Amino acid sequence: MPKESNRRKSSSGLSGTGVINEGSRLERRAAGKSSPIYDELIQKADQISATSGAPTLMDAPRVPQVTITPEGGGSSREMQQEDWDEAVDGTLRRKLSNSSISSTGSSAVESEDDLLSDNESKSKGIITLEHLVDTGESRPWWKLKTIVHWPFSATQRRKLSWVQLAGHKGNFKAADEGTILKKFSENEMQCFDKLREDALLPFVPGYHGVVEKDGESFLHMTDLLANFDLPNVMDCKMGVRTYLEEELVRARERPKPREDLYKKMVEVDSGGPTPQEHSQRAITKPRYMQWRETMSSTNTLGFRIEGIKKHDGTCRTDFKKTRSKQDVVQVFKDFVDGNMNIIKSYLNRLSEIQQALKMSEFFKRHEVIGSSLLFIHDHTNNAQVWIIDFGKTTALPEGQTLHHDIPWQEGNREDGYLWGLENLIHTLESVGNEGTEGDI
Ligand SMILES: Nc1ncnc2c1ncn2[C@@H]1O[C@H](COP(=O)(O)OP(=O)(O)OP(=O)(O)O)[C@@H](O)[C@H]1O
């Protein structure tokens, strides 16, 4: 992204950086970034607004500013009361404790903004998955909450070499053969419970219940890598937005400037922070997340590549500036080593997922944020795609549903998931077309 435009966005704090509104549309056009798909999306949203009486994009409120002060502590902000009233409706004011959960499972009150993390805490590839410690005693360690099969047999207690392309280190443990444990999140557990009866069930990891040990809880799920031989794995984070609306609200109420996020931003783009952010060497999490979205393809394509591990053991997670469709096409080509059969299989699977999403009651009634599609294939041409990570997937109030393919404006909770999936399919079709002209 041109630095000038990035600075302009940065200097207005949160304003407009993640919102698809008239202002950003003009900016994109000026920067030559407008695409037919984008314009189609805008038109669709305008039509929906016209028929539903919802505000048009022209009317969409901009995201009010959150300014962090050099004094630090994040106690001061430049938000006006009228901004608050305009942007924060009843939906956003709902009780945070019910639904605001970070993908690592902590509640809103104590979550992301408060718990600092840095690059060192993020997993970026091949890891050694530990089993929980076996004390060797015969007393039952595991307090069963739902269905589990414990304890592990001694032979299954070996360390497991595994691939974790995103998320926080230590979030996963080894379990019975073919299964893993993920750090408990109430939110994710509720999603898995609801998905048991949903059209999406064939596309999410098998869920085997909650287990607890020494006060720590885990979700027991199928290891999607288990049936592959030296798998190639790619994590694509879906949607036009990667943070919950209530995270914005919280950042306005209680801004928490974070030094680790400032450092991560500077590492990628030293011109990213505003002069004020440079002077206090800290930025808020929504500010960082919105910057990440504009630097990568999240805002422009509705998905982004988080990481790749290839069969030869090489891992890449340096995709923060992979933004254009052409760049993404190149990454996919390399990921499949030019194998167009794999691309075909992936396209078939994506199309099945698309159909299932359109049928899914769960999908209709949830804001799907931060969820990924996990692509896995190996030399046998086995290629699959799975929907993972429901840590930030949040139920809408009773009776409310989402389109998933219209622009987000604060308050409508749209996530752009279906729009991103459509773009992802077009992108893979382009890979196919470039690989073997007309073969796909
Ligand atoms: N069921 C699974 N089978 C195989 N691999 C998985 C599975 N679930 C997750 N992974 C691996 O772990 C990585 C992180 O998963 P996930 O996004 O669920 O974790 P997280 O801690 O919630 O991440 P974040 O904090 O980014 O939201 C994925 O990129 C993938 O490599």
Ligand SMILES: O=P(O)(O)O[C@@H]1[C@H](O)[C@H](O)[C@@H](OP(=O)(O)O)[C@H](OP(=O)(O)O)[C@H]1O
């Ligand atoms: O990809 P990056 O650039 O490393 O940035 C991280 C990424 O956006 C994660 O999705 C987010 O965790 P959540 O999805 O759980 O919010 C994490 O927040 P965190 O630092 O607060 O964990 C960010 O630091």
